[in-house]
Amino acid sequence: MQVALEGLVEDLRHRLAGQSVTDTLELIADHFPDKVAFSTSFGLEDQILTHLIFSHNLPIRVFTLDTGRNFQETYSTWNKTLLRYQKPIEVYAPQRESIEHLVQQKGPNSFYESIEARKECCHIRKVEPLGRALAGQRVWLTGIRAEQSPNRQNMHAVEWDAGHQLIKVHPLFDWTWDEAWEYVREHSIPFNPLHQQGFVSIGCAPCTRAIKPGEDFRAGRWWWEEQAAKECGLHSTAAHEGRDPVVEKLLA
Template sequence: MQVSSEALVHNLRQQLAGRSAVDVLNSVAAQFPGKAVFSTSFGLEDQIITHLIFENNLPIKVFTLDTARNFQETYSTWNKTLRRYGKAIEPYFPWRPAVEELLLEKGPNSFYDSVENRKECCGIRKVEPLKRALNGQHAWFTGIRAEQSANRQDMHAVEWDAAHQLLKFHPLFDWTFEQCWEFVHAHSVPFNPLHQQGFVSIGCAPCTRAIQPGEDFRAGRWWWEDQSARECGLHNTPHGPDPVAEPVAAS
């Protein structure tokens, strides 16, 4: 890219402020032709963005990370989505030798033993395939919403991802969970049936559970870990400070 990341983020935040999700998708895809992608895990938010991309024939590649540990309900949702829209969703798998070595050395459930082991598994099954999927791209769309967790409220709808050297967009950033359900029902968007069983965040089957009323959105992920901010490494890779944040006045 020929201009600085700070200028890009600043200009895009101004340009896209107050725009609808489909307008954001369309505008960004037009500015980065052939270099805009969307990653789906077939959760509620991701299904909405997939619907907007496919229904409007937007030139955005949709891909998913198949960790080989997904729920069967997730695979069923994937299949229903293919049937509904008739558009391709490109799968990215973990590097087989790395998975084989992990299972040989530590077994299939090492992630329960320590945070380090869990991050190692996520790194093999998610982070490395994501790097391949994003290689050479300029714009990455996600289904992140601000209310999903406290650390995500500190994010912005447009960001610079220093780890992958690209722009990152969250078209549903300001949507509520209720708004997502309203859209899904209004447009008959296929959704993962686990959402009706108390799952709000759906990842790998061994690492995801339903949440109880009043629990944080992320409480169902890696619930055996005593942490308030639980991420797999896809969205907490080093971004560095916000390049266009307002300076803090000295006290």
């Protein structure tokens, strides 16, 4: 079974090598009919893929995870996207009981207290809903780019996701940030205005800040933690202990 899966992934890597993003999406949709899902958080990369999927009427499910802690700018971008394309975006939210229990037991900002506490919040608000969103799918499309972090440079444009038991495809994997901006402007694609304020990777409002010149793309995510391969659990779980002194004021 494992050999067959590895062969399938290698075959897809070969088929998609050198293909345009549109051709990649079309090939994946044709090869896995009704079994392809794209997750959007309304960042620049995700807006490009949403534009291509909706503009070409591709049979690919588009969904988002509404954590309940997003920036208002993200919600505005979401609304503009619905108005522009007139296509549905599925919504997956955290389980009410889990959120109520977490906040009642640990308060609304427990994620600042430790890596474990932050991962617990991410799991409830993002990882568990993602599992429901991907149930029954064979391919998960993402807006991941290699340039986003050293950790992601070690990934491949086509991978096997053992956790969700499906193939993961990153159609924009080799794109640069400048190329993404050029495409968005050329096609007048709605984008999150926070990108113009130094935010390159946008997640939940309490956990995201703008980056400073020269900082890593992921430096603005969970900025109080020591810089490492910081992920929320959707794509990786590697992280180290550590808390920024600024957080002490937020917890006071």
